[in-house]
Amino acid sequence: MVQQFPALIVVIPLMAALFMVPLGYFNRRLCHPWLVLILAATSTMAVGIMGQVILHGPISYRMGGWQPPWGIEYHIDQLNALMLILISGSGLLGAVYSGPSFAREIDGRQTMASSLYLMMITGLSGIVITGDLFNVFVFLEIASLSVYGLIACGGGDAPLATFRYIIMGTIGASCYLLGVGYLYISTGSLNLMDLNRLLPELYHTRVVLTAGALMLVGISLKMALFPLHAWLPEAYYEAPSAVSGVAAPLYTKVAGYLVIRIVYNLFDFHFFTRIFPILEILSWLAIIALLVGSLYAIAQTDLKKMLCYSVIAQVGYIVLGIALANRAGFSGAILTIINEVCTKSCIFLATGAIIYRVGDSRIVNLGSLFRRMPITMLAFTVGVFSMIGIPPTLGFFSKLYLIFACLEAGRWSFIAALLLSTILNVVYFFRVIRVACFEDPRPDYQRTEPYPEVAVEEAPLLMLLPVVAAAGAIILTGLGSHWIFLNLIRPIIPAGF
């Protein structure tokens, strides 16, 4: 049974998503327990896979018994297992949260939305578990298509935002597919490990250079790296709370994982530093992303939109770590991914809970929230601390590793940019905390349609629980960051640094 977990973790949510539809037509109230049950099962399997990887080393699972490189191989090392835990864990929190969130925001469409939610988890888990490049494309599109549907559920201008996202996402996936095609014509293989062995002889051919560039551009679009970020803020802003609380932490980070795989495992990173110096360009783009993202965030008057720009800034941190190409940078990138998933889950879900009670996410309307929703705001504050990088949260350690990486690479200007962006983080997050702490609610505030007149009080338990759990995860991962480094990151640091 344990040997089959790598296949089951993808197959079970997929089958459960199909089963959700008749179940929902039979009785809509069964959808939410079913969703939580399936996500709990995948989380258990993800932890099981992680245990196996730590105890027995990387797993190679052959789909259908076909030998690699001909068949599809699921190659799982510590990084894959870590991503699986992050995806299913964040998915579980979002699933618990989706009960009240869907009931308020998209009442009557819970069946299909829950089904799409499971499809999204299927796609994301598939991307991080497979070792076959074409398989990555298929799962990328499964994940994207389901999230298009989920975002389009949202109110207001959601359809237009979704349409833009579809166009941009498809261009990104197509560029990636084209790059894979170029690798296929030059090597005849699609298996990641196999390609890693075959490619070094071909590094100087033009077709491999083009393939590397196309794949990185395609994934950068999916990751919303700075000049290609335009689709992100609007799409996540318009999505229902439970959806943005899962999609925002996971999508850009899964794309970041793919960049790590492309730069370090598919190609040798020397290819990107010496033969084809794309990492130099990426590091400058990352710096621009983390400054511009923070500046845009300061300019926002709406909490949820501000967080969307903060996602763009954080993509900059991940890419910076990858692009510096040294031990500390690699570790910093992975720690930033972990931190981002925990923190953005916490903050986005807390924001959803605030919208659920207040009916609005404009910052001026958040007065005296600390008194009215103390637990939610406490969790929110923990998230903010991790975003800024105050010990003992994980955000502190991930930024520390990135600063060490800049020191090692001798990039003093990058350290200045990192510190500046931290100050900008303080500016835009503390503005929210100041209003919530010291200002009274505005007397002329009018509620809008789907939010009935209720006394602003603590969020319902099903929403509160995931927010608190995410805040707990931030502190736990921060305290355990040394363990994470020793057991999960050090074994997979690529040779040659």
Next chain:
Amino acid sequence: MLEFVISKYNFWVYVILMMIGLYAMLAKRNLVKKLIGMNIFQTAIILFYVSIGVKKGPVQVPIILTEHGHVVQAIRATDYLNPLPHVLMLTAIVVSIATTGVALAVLILIYRRYQTLNEDEILALRQQRRETGA
């Protein structure tokens, strides 16, 4: 030069198609035309994959002949078409159809909300609604 173009004409065709698609996505103001551009873009890549598996001359589909569990016919790669890119493209075609379906459904939602599919008109309408506070 001409020979260079003709000998690799499948690549030229796919690049031209792809650029037509990209142009439509960037420059057209009508959302349906953008969607058509996206479709052309995807089709160009499908064409690229299909064309790299094709061989001219007396080639066959790769059926391995076995007798009593042993391969009786030596397999020479030059005698066979490579079926893998074509199989991959079956999946990619399904993906592209699914994307088109989702995009069309979203376009219906957009039309219901704004009564138009022209991007400029939608943006103007949105600006207007924002100013009136609706």
